[in-house]
Amino acid sequence: MISQSSRHCTVELQALPSRIGQVRRIVSAQLRYWHLDPLIDEAALGVTELLTNVHRHAQPDKLCTVEIELLRDRLTVSVHDHDPRMPTVRSADPFATNGRGLAMIAAVSESWGVRPLGASGKTVWFTLPAPPPAVALPTRPAYGTKPATSKATGPCLHKRPALVRTEGRGGHPRTPARLPAVG
Numbered sequence: 001m002i003s004q005s006s007r008h009c010t011v012e013l014q015a016l017p018s019r020i021g022q023v024r025r026i027v028s029a030q031l032r033y034w035h036l037d038p039l040i041d042e043a044a045l046g047v048t049e050l051l052t053n054v055h056r057h058a059q060p061d062k063l064c065t066v067e068i069e070l071l072r073d074r075l076t077v078s079v080h081d082h083d084p085r086m087p088t089v090r091s092a093d094p095f096a097t098n099g100r101g102l103a104m105i106a107a108v109s110e111s112w113g114v115r116p117l118g119a120s121g122k123t124v125w126f127t128l129p130a131p132p133p134a135v136a137l138p139t140r141p142a143y144g145t146k147p148a149t150s151k152a153t154g155p156c157l158h159k160r161p162a163l164v165r166t167e168g169r170g171g172h173p174r175t176p177a178r179l180p181a182v183g
Contacts, residue, residue: 007069007070008068008069009030009069012066013065014063015064019051020055023066024047024048028040036075039128045108046077046105047077049101050077052101053087053101054079057083059083065080066078066079067079067080075129075130079123083122086116089102090102090103105126109128110128
């Protein structure tokens with residue numbers, strides 16, 4: 001079931017490998033809808049890691065709820081499962097193919113944590129800083145007022161900045177890939 005209001009989305013599911021990719025796409029689509037494209041990669045990575053942990057470790061069942069919520073300048077992604085055991089950050093062997101999920105979430109998120117819920121399980125969450133809203137463009141003078149003038153050129157004309165947009169598959173807007181940091 002998916003329920004959503006303007007800044008909250010909840011998905012209930014069985015944490016099975018086939019469903020994890022589906023939830024990843026749902027989270028990505030919701031962030032696009034909220035115009036938070038820069039957060040898609042980190043949020044999708046984090047929700048994948050949390051759902052993989054539920055799939056691998058949660059008992060007695062794999063039922064869980066994924067919630068994404070945008071409050072002001074912070075996106076919170078959380079996964080609630082029915083297993084009351086607390087997860088731990090492990091030190092993985094350099095050649096291991098698993099065991100780094102929570103360390104990866106810690107690396108890409110602003111903060112993360114676990115809320116124990118007693119016998120009903122736990123909620124593992126992480127936050128990402130949301131980009132500030134788009135800067136408001138200058139408004140045109142109100143009807144009946146005089147525009148500002150410049151001695152050199154006469155009336156000041158305000159040009160709107162060009163919007164650069166890249167398209168992904170299916171015509172969906174995409175953010176350009178980030179280059180690795182040097183130094």
